[in-house]
Amino acid sequence: MDFMSYILASSLLILSMILSLPLTYGQLVPALFIFGDSAVDVGNNNNVWTIVKVNFPPHGRDFINKTSIGRFSNGKLATDFIAESLLFNSYQPAYLGREARGRNLLIGANFALAASGCYDATADIFLAIPLSEQLQNYEEYHEKVVMLVGDANASTIFSGGMHKISTGSSDFVQNYYINPLLNNTRTPEQFFDSLLQKYVKFVEDLSGLGARKIGVTTLPPIGCLPATRLKNLTLIVFDIYHSHPNKNHAEHDVPPSMESPEIERVSSLGY
Ligand SMILES: *[C@@H]1O[C@H](CO)[C@@H](O)[C@H](O)[C@H]1NC(C)=O
Ligand SMILES: *[C@@H]1O[C@H](CO)[C@@H](O)[C@H](O)[C@H]1NC(C)=O
Numbered sequence: 001m002d003f004m005s006y007i008l009a010s011s012l013l014i015l016s017m018i019l020s021l022p023l024t025y026g027q028l029v030p031a032l033f034i035f036g037d038s039a040v041d042v043g044n045n046n047n048v049w050t051i052v053k054v055n056f057p058p059h060g061r062d063f064i065n066k067t068s069i070g071r072f073s074n075g076k077l078a079t080d081f082i083a084e085s086l087l088f089n090s091y092q093p094a095y096l097g098r099e100a101r102g103r104n105l106l107i108g109a110n111f112a113l114a115a116s117g118c119y120d121a122t123a124d125i126f127l128a129i130p131l132s133e134q135l136q137n138y139e140e141y142h143e144k145v146v147m148l149v150g151d152a153n154a155s156t157i158f159s160g161g162m163h164k165i166s167t168g169s170s171d172f173v174q175n176y177y178i179n180p181l182l183n184n185t186r187t188p189e190q191f192f193d194s195l196l197q198k199y200v201k202f203v204e205d206l207s208g209l210g211a212r213k214i215g216v217t218t219l220p221p222i223g224c225l226p227a228t229r230l231k232n233l234t235l236i237v238f239d240i241y242h243s244h245p246n247k248n249h250a251e252h253d254v255p256p257s258m259e260s261p262e263i264e265r266v267s268s269l270g271y
């Protein structure tokens with residue numbers, strides 16, 4: 001991933017927010033909301049019956065307490081750095097996780113789920129939650145926050161909070177490039193246009209729900225994603241198979257020769 005340009009785009013956004021906001025909170029905005037795929041999933045995948053998992057080493061190896069907690073990374077994600085730059089004391093909880101309760105919700109939440117895309121069918125292939133459903137969860141979140149702090153305070157959180165979206169790579173990596181039904185009937189540009197329409201609709205829907213600060217980043221260079229760098233696709237299939245909830249069952253069917261360090265290394269970097 002072109003991490004630097006991702007960070008740069010995010011930093012510019014944060015800078016523009018710092019310049020436009022009075023410092024009424026310990027942090028620069030009341031809340032941070034995150035939507036998207038594995039690049040920003042902080043553990044929602046632990047609570048969903050999806051086949052794309054990271055609840056095994058070496059994931060999280062360089063994270064606080066060296067715990068593997070569902071990030072598709074050895075350490076922090078770009079959005080973790082964003083939360084720190086905005087001066088939050090803790091990271092936004094994974095909305096589907098145990099931490100997303102009570103006052104923890106008042107600093108925002110993370111709705112992202114690995115393997116999801118703009119295009120609902122992309123998520124379906126991997127049993128992930130598409131953007132449209134992340135939006136439903138965000139609506140449900142609104143109700144919880146209104147119950148906690150009342151209408152007026154809640155709408156300050158929604159309108160003052162920053163909404164960050166990182167999605168679209170999965171639609172190419174896990175769908176377009178491997179799906180002849182799509183790639184024989186549409187050019188990459190046509191497919192991209194249809195994704196963009198869905199992206200725009202998502203931003204409009206967020207805005208309809210009261211969001212006023214929405215951060216949009218471009219797709220990271222897809223060729224740098226480990227899943228696309230892997231020449232031998234069997235290994236990806238194995239990796240997904242290996243991390244499947246019915247793993248014990250799967251292990252019986254996989255030749256021992258496939259249990260190489262290469263697999264672990266690749267699976268630690270995300271999809
Ligand atoms: C790390 O471990 C300490 C001690 O067990 C705990 O208090 C702290 O909350 C943990 N931090 C995270 C981010 O898990
Ligand atoms: C709502 O906001 C007011 C200030 O505008 C504050 O005094 C009050 O404590 C808040 N209520 C809750 C439940 O946080």
Ligand SMILES: *[C@@H]1O[C@H](CO)[C@@H](O)[C@H](O)[C@H]1NC(C)=O
Pocket residue numbers: 176177178179180183184
């Ligand atoms: C379309 O999908 C097929 C089947 O997986 C794949 O071999 C091919 O490279 C894809 N074509 C493009 C242009 O992505």
Ligand SMILES: *[C@@H]1O[C@H](CO)[C@@H](O)[C@H](O)[C@H]1NC(C)=O
Pocket residue numbers: 232233234235257258
């Ligand atoms: C892919 O990896 C598997 C498992 O190591 C191996 O059996 C297979 O021959 C490899 N295929 C190619 C084309 O290298």
